[in-house]
Amino acid sequence: MLIEKYRIQELNDSQLSTHKAKLSGLTGSIANTASVIEKLIAFQVAIPSWALGAGGTRFGRFSIGGEPRNLEEKIEDVGLLQALNQSSGAISLHIPWDIPENATSIKALAAQHGLRFDAVNSNTFQDQKGQQHSYKFGSLQHVDKAVRKQAIEHNIEVIRQGVALGSESLTVWLADGSCFPGQLNFRKAFQNTLESLKEIYAALPDNWKVFVEYKAFEPNFYSTTVGDWGQSLLYASKLGPKAYTLVDLGHHLPNANIEQIVSLLLMEGKLGGFHFNDSKYGDDDLTVGSINPYQLFLIFQELVEGMDAKGMNHATDLGWMIDASHNVKDPLEDLLQSVEAIQLAYAQALLVDAKALDQARQENDTVKAQELLQDAYRTDVRPLVAEARLRAGGALNPIGLYRSLKVRENLIKERGLVTVATGL
Numbered sequence: 553m554l555i556e557k558y559r560i561q562e563l564n565d566s567q568l569s570t571h572k573a574k575l576s577g578l579t580g581s582i583a584n585t586a587s588v589i590e591k592l593i594a595f596q597v598a599i600p601s602w603a604l605g606a607g608g609t610r611f612g613r614f615s616i617g618g619e620p621r622n623l624e625e626k627i628e629d630v631g632l633l634q635a636l637n638q639s640s641g642a643i644s645l646h647i648p649w650d651i652p653e654n655a656t657s658i659k660a661l662a663a664q665h666g667l668r669f670d671a672v673n674s675n676t677f678q679d680q681k682g683q684q685h686s687y688k689f690g691s692l693q694h695v696d697k698a699v700r701k702q703a704i705e706h707n708i709e710v711i712r713q714g715v716a717l718g719s720e721s722l723t724v725w726l727a728d729g730s731c732f733p734g735q736l737n738f739r740k741a742f743q744n745t746l747e748s749l750k751e752i753y754a755a756l757p758d759n760w761k762v763f764v765e766y767k768a769f770e771p772n773f774y775s776t777t778v779g780d781w782g783q784s785l786l787y788a789s790k791l792g793p794k795a796y797t798l799v800d801l802g803h804h805l806p807n808a809n810i811e812q813i814v815s816l817l818l819m820e821g822k823l824g825g826f827h828f829n830d831s832k833y834g835d836d837d838l839t840v841g842s843i844n845p846y847q848l849f850l851i852f853q854e855l856v857e858g859m860d861a862k863g864m865n866h867a868t869d870l871g872w873m874i875d876a877s878h879n880v881k882d883p884l885e886d887l888l889q890s891v892e893a894i895q896l897a898y899a900q901a902l903l904v905d906a907k908a909l910d911q912a913r914q915e916n917d918t919v920k921a922q923e924l925l926q927d928a929y930r931t932d933v934r935p936l937v938a939e940a941r942l943r944a945g946g947a948l949n950p951i952g953l954y955r956s957l958k959v960r961e962n963l964i965k966e967r968g969l970v971t972v973a974t975g976l
């Protein structure tokens with residue numbers, strides 16, 4: 553299904569006067585709205601190819617119908633999101649769930665939808681059909697060199713696939729670790745992993761980055777070999793300038809101060825990118841901003857402040873990706889919500905008066921500092937985000953349009969009710 557421009561225009565026209573009235577309230581009271589809108593237009597969030605079908609848990613999976621059956625249909629789905637919000641201009645692939653049979657035609661199809669390929673993701677957390685060695689006891693950390701070699705070669709193959717698609721980064725998330733005390737020699741596991749990562753690093757093209765993603769627990773429940781930002785930073789530092797830490801919001805122990813982690817990684821020049829999601833307990837992979845939007849805002853406040861301090865380009869110098877999985881929502885509606893939540897937090901962070909905040913800190917004026925942050929956070933910036941979408945050619949109300957065009961119903965008609973997308 554394709555969404556024609558005139559359908560977007562029609563709905564936008566009917567909502568335009570209400571929107572303009574809300575927007576003028578903001579532009580009248582805030583000085584830098586023009587630059588906020590420009591930055592929002594430039595800011596694109598990559599959609600993961602594995603989040604386009606209904607997510608499953610170990611207890612089951614409930615298909616929502618019309619799920620993409622192949623890579624082409626996944627690209628088509630991200631194209632729908634992009635048509636609606638003009639902020640989902642990239643797709644992040646997971647190999648081997650999405651192996652392009654013909655990279656040139658896949659690239660062309662993506663370009664037709666205005667999409668580029670963001671980081672490619674390797675997968676050594678499950679065994680694939682016909683695979684010689686099992687990853688049951690880890691991949692890059694494995695005690696058996698042959699298993700490590702297989703995992704290294706897989707990652708190098710993923711880089712090759714990524715090069716053909718025009719991607720410029722590899723994300724390595726490892727399930728490696730141990731479930732019971734005594735199972736693993738921590739130092740040997742670390743060293744094996746580092747040696748393996750070095751071989752993968754050596755295969756990176758000059759303009760590529762590798763993101764080392766950490767996770768506190770699950771599927772291993774006693775130790776994880778890249779368990780936190782400290783361990784990821786160790787690997788990234790030892791690997792070299794093309795290696796960075798990737799922060800997945802759901803991969804921390806409860807109550808971790810993620811904004812502080814982000815601040816320090818940025819300071820060290822080792823923050824590579826993000827996997828956005830939200831959680832209440834663990835790696836819940838819920839819709840971005842659905843549980844704790846204030847934390848998301850605080851993270852963006854550190855990002856904006858830290859990136860500005862280094863003169864970085866907000867839109868291009870870090871990898872912005874969603875990593876989520878849902879079992880009760882229409883995944884496309886969920887992704888529209890997630891992208892909007894990211895834009896809202898970013899816009900609010902752009903409203904923070906950095907100079908005044910700096911001064912309040914200098915004077916130990918805790919009350920003032922809190923007021924400055926919360927003043928930005930409590931500003932309803934939805935009209936700014938909507939205006940950015942409007943100017944970029946998207947819909948003022950993406951979910952409203954998605955529903956009024958009956959996109960899901962159409963996808964079910966096209967693809968059938970019983971389709972299951974590969975993914976989590």
Ligand SMILES: [Mn+2]
Binds near residue numbers: 725875
């Ligand atoms: Mn992730």
